[in-house]
Amino acid sequence: MPGEITPAVGMPAQLEECMKPFTNAVIGIAVAASLTLGAATAVRAQGKPTTTHVRPMSHPSNPKPSTPATAAPKNSDSFKGIAAKLGTTPDALQSAYEAAKQANPKLSRGQFVSANMVAHNLSSKNPAITTQAILSGLQGGKSLGETLKGLGLSEQQAKAAENQARRDAAAAQQAEMQKPTK
Numbered sequence: 001m002p003g004e005i006t007p008a009v010g011m012p013a014q015l016e017e018c019m020k021p022f023t024n025a026v027i028g029i030a031v032a033a034s035l036t037l038g039a040a041t042a043v044r045a046q047g048k049p050t051t052t053h054v055r056p057m058s059h060p061s062n063p064k065p066s067t068p069a070t071a072a073p074k075n076s077d078s079f080k081g082i083a084a085k086l087g088t089t090p091d092a093l094q095s096a097y098e099a100a101k102q103a104n105p106k107l108s109r110g111q112f113v114s115a116n117m118v119a120h121n122l123s124s125k126n127p128a129i130t131t132q133a134i135l136s137g138l139q140g141g142k143s144l145g146e147t148l149k150g151l152g153l154s155e156q157q158a159k160a161a162e163n164q165a166r167r168d169a170a171a172a173q174q175a176e177m178q179k180p181t182k
Helices: 013-045 075-086 090-103 109-122 131-139 144-150 155-178
Strands: none
Touching (some): 075 090, 075 109, 075 155, 090 131, 109 131, 109 144, 131 144, 144 155
16 A cells, blocks of 8 residues: 555555565675675685786877777766666766676676676566576686576577577667667
């Protein structure tokens, strides 16, 4: 009933329902951070050295000046087509990518887009398949296919989901590129 107060927390039921996706996202991020911290602790406990290799910076001998025609688009602009397909904004998707990249520095933009597309395509049929679950699998060193199999798909279903995500992402990007510029 609208405006009904839940006795457990003293919060209107509508507000509680609105907060569930946010709460789930926070829990997912906390789990990912815990897994990362746990893995780092395990490596350190095994006595393996954690060395950082520093490579000297190289500078191009003949750098080309950036012009509007050759300049890269704003980061969030590169998510326009995908964001429209996923029903979100390019800025929200860019922010989510940056947060995921902090949790997993090896995460590529393509992996991030695939994780979102697969979750978008399959979450209604299989609630265990979420973007966060896929990103956690990738962070653990698994491939997208291995992660999907771990979430209950067969090898054939996982391959089909990956291929469909690639096609959907390419179609969304192509549709965005064909839009007339203002």
